[in-house]
Amino acid sequence: MNKKWISTAVVLTLTTALTFSCEQGSIDASEKSQDAESEAIAELSQEDLELLKQAKKFFKPLPEVAEPTGYAMNDDMVSLGKKLYFDTRLSKSNTISCNSCHNLASFGVDNNPTSIGHKWVAGPRNSPTVLNAALHTAQFWDGRAEDVEEQAEGPILNPIEMGSPHEEFVIDRLRTIETYEDLFAAAFPDEPQPLTYKNMARAIGSFERTLMTPDRFDDFLRGDGNALTAAEKKGLKSFMDVGCTTCHSGPVLGGQIFQKFGLIKGPYWEYTGSENIDEGKYEVTGVESDKYMFKVPGLRNIAKTAPYFHDGSVWDLEKTIEIMGVTQLGKELTEEQINEIVDFLEALTGELSKEARTLPILPRMGKETTKPDFS
Ligand code: HEC
Ligand code: HEC
Structure with a gap:
């Protein structure tokens, strides 16, 4: 039985069972990419093939979207989440949004040692990037x-982040902005009362699930031997051989365990x-x-998200390594090893989709004009 026939049979069975043309499209696409991957791998040098085999034991390419498990995402939810992510009106003062500390134009961070929030008070920790974070466990x-949806409920009510006093305050604020009622209704069509705090967090979470930043390392993992330079490949080998x-x-080179x-x-502070x-x-x-014990941070875009560690105590990537x-690891790495690893980590700088990089048009002010409030 040839491969083509099997694939046709699979597609036929699925289309008769589901009659969803989009299902068929995605199967064709994934088969095409499988074929392209096998072709690329066949052309690799012996050395690259060995390196790829070793790398595949530890890493995976980023998915297009970090699919949620507990609910189904839809485009209206993502687009609402994006507006909320950028909307400073979720903060008590009307001046701080998620994007203030996780700026999507600067790799999802604020590049401050620790973040500055409500009344410009600095908090105790460094803001980790939101890019690819939805994949963390x-x-x-x-x-x-537990996940980005639960996380998004926190900062809005945190007194040193966005400082809103309670959930009702935020929902009342959103109700004064007429368009939001309609946007929540479109995103949560089956719910009689769609404008809730939970749904707000869910919409923001679903937007964060689209913030994936594929890079050349993903191309390498899919078998493109030319995607990384010789120096970056050397760094990848060091990163694995040393035990990082x-x-x-x-897929994020972290975000899976605590250590x-x-x-x-x-102690670390020494x-x-x-x-x-x-x-x-x-x-x-x-x-x-x-x-x-801290969550092992992901290393995608790490060259751009200084300063490092949970308190932003180190600015220099070489020193961090x-x-x-x-x-x-109890190892004194040589300067050469450190430089090689930096070369590899620099290849992990990726790109957000155009959709995620485009600023949203925010709903305009509602009946009651909100003023800056720093109380
Ligand atoms: C005042 C700055 C500030 C604001 C505003 C803010 N964050 Fe954060 N964010 C942080 C800091 C600091 C942490 C780390 C806190 C900790 O781990 O205790 C964090 C953690 C996170 C994480 C966890 C990432 C990881 O790798 O664990 C996500 C996701 C996130 N924020 C998303 C958001 C969203 C969504 C909003 C808006 C609803 C938001 N943040 C608003 C500063 C901020
Ligand atoms: C035993 C587990 C473990 C090993 C091995 C390990 N790391 Fe880490 N790494 C961590 C943890 C935990 C943190 C977070 C520490 C903190 O900030 O509290 C971290 C933080 C980092 C950071 C800073 C990330 C950020 O966003 O601030 C970088 C960069 C890093 N590690 C690179 C490496 C490299 C390169 C190696 C190999 C030389 C390595 N790590 C080996 C657990 C580990």
Whole structure:
């Protein structure tokens, strides 16, 4: 039985079962990319093939969208979520949006050691990037939110982030902006009362699920041997051989597990020079073994998201890698190894889709004009 016949049979069975033409389209597309991938791999040099085999044990290409498990996303939800993400009216003062601390024009971060929120007070932690974050198995440095939808409920009510006093306050504010009623109704068509705090968070979460930034490393993982330069390939090999992959793996090169900062050599602050001691996951659970445990951050776009670590205590990527070598692996990396790894990490700078990069048109002011409020 030839391959073409099998694929036709699969498509036919599915189309008769589902009669969704889009299903057929996606099957054809994924088969095409499978074929292209096999063709590309057949052309790899022996050395590249070995490297690709090793890399595939640890990494995966980014998906187009981080699909949610508990609900079905739709385009209206994503487009509403994007407006909410940029809307400063979710904050008490009317001046701070998600984008203030996770700027999509600067790789989803604010590039401050720790973020500045309501009344311009600095918080205790560095803002991690929202790009590709929806793929993490938990959100926040200490993993206290399960997914991006749950996470999005937090900052709006956080007194040192967006400072809104309670959920009703936010929903009342949104109700004064007429267009939002219609946008929520379109995004949640089956609900009698669509404008709720939960749905607001869900819409923002669904937008975040589209913030994937594919890069040349993904092309390499799909078999394109020319996607990375010789120096970047050397760096990839070092990254794996040194053991960074015990923690930084998966499609985002992190975001999958928690580990103690200072696992082999600590305490961490002796290396980072941190002034405030953050106890990580322990601050949420109170469990002794969670002391100094942090979520292993993803490394996509890492060359652009300085300063580094949970408190932004280190600006320099070379120094960050040197510290990782010592604290997490008990290894003094040579300058050459560090430089090679930097070369590889720089190849992880990706691109958002055009849709995600285009600024939304926000609904205009409603009946009641809201003024800056710094109380
Ligand atoms: C004042 C700055 C500020 C604002 C405004 C803000 N954030 Fe954050 N965000 C942070 C900081 C700081 C953290 C890390 C806090 C922690 O881990 O304890 C964070 C964490 C996150 C994370 C977790 C990422 C990861 O890798 O764990 C996501 C996702 C996120 N924010 C999305 C949002 C969304 C969506 C909004 C708007 C509803 C928002 N943030 C508003 C500063 C901010
Ligand atoms: C045993 C687990 C582990 C190993 C091995 C490990 N890391 Fe990490 N890495 C972490 C954790 C945990 C953090 C977060 C520490 C913090 O900020 O509290 C981190 C943070 C980082 C950061 C900063 C990310 C950011 O957004 O601020 C970089 C860069 C990094 N690691 C690179 C590496 C490299 C390169 C290697 C190999 C030399 C490596 N790591 C090995 C667990 C590990």
